[in-house]
Amino acid sequence: MRIALPLSATFLAITACTTLPAKPVVELTEQEARGYDFAKAHCAACHAIMANGSSPNPEAPPFEAVVNTRGLTARTLETFLRDSHNFPGQMAFEIDPAKVDDVTAYMVTLKRADYRPAP
Ligand code: HEC
Numbered sequence: 004m005r006i007a008l009p010l011s012a013t014f015l016a017i018t019a020c021t022t023l024p025a026k027p028v029v030e031l032t033e034q035e036a037r038g039y040d041f042a043k044a045h046c047a048a049c050h051a052i053m054a055n056g057s058s059p060n061p062e063a064p065p066f067e068a069v070v071n072t073r074g075l076t077a078r079t080l081e082t083f084l085r086d087s088h089n090f091p092g093q094m095a096f097e098i099d100p101a102k103v104d105d106v107t108a109y110m111v112t113l114k115r116a117d118y119r120p121a122p
Contacts, residue, residue: 027053029112038109041102042066049093054113057121062093070110071118081107 031039042052051058051065058065070080083089084107087097098106 027112031109031112034105035109035112038102038105038107041106042109045098046106054115060093066110067113067115067118068120070113071115071120077107077111080110 027039039052042050046052046066047059049058049060049063050069051067054067056065056067069075081103084098084103085100087094090096
């Protein structure tokens, strides 16, 4: 019993460290974190969803490029995401309206005053 406890504590600590999923470096609010999880599940097959990423689908712009488009605001992005009629052909789906706020909140965390598109 006296050695079992420290051993299992160590085991748990190691397991916790090695199974942590890659997360954005910035601190996210709960809503932004929900949006990140949603994007990871539903958008990441095509789009780079984190800063400095390249999209698995080369035709899908990285989210960082999308949100740093001049004139884009959380409001315009949200309006776009709520209306699947505007979606490009490859996005033949709708986004659960209840998730649009979350994913928008996450995406706009990628806005950077000094953003430059990759050459
Ligand atoms: C099957 C691949 C695929 C998936 C999954 C996907 N997208 Fe896209 N998305 C694309 C492509 C391809 C484009 C670019 C189309 C173009 O420029 O004609 C795009 C463009 C966009 C744009 C920019 C539209 C514009 O007019 O500039 C936004 C915003 C976007 N996607 C959001 C999302 C979100 C949010 C998700 C997840 C809920 C998602 N996408 C999932 C393929 C995908």
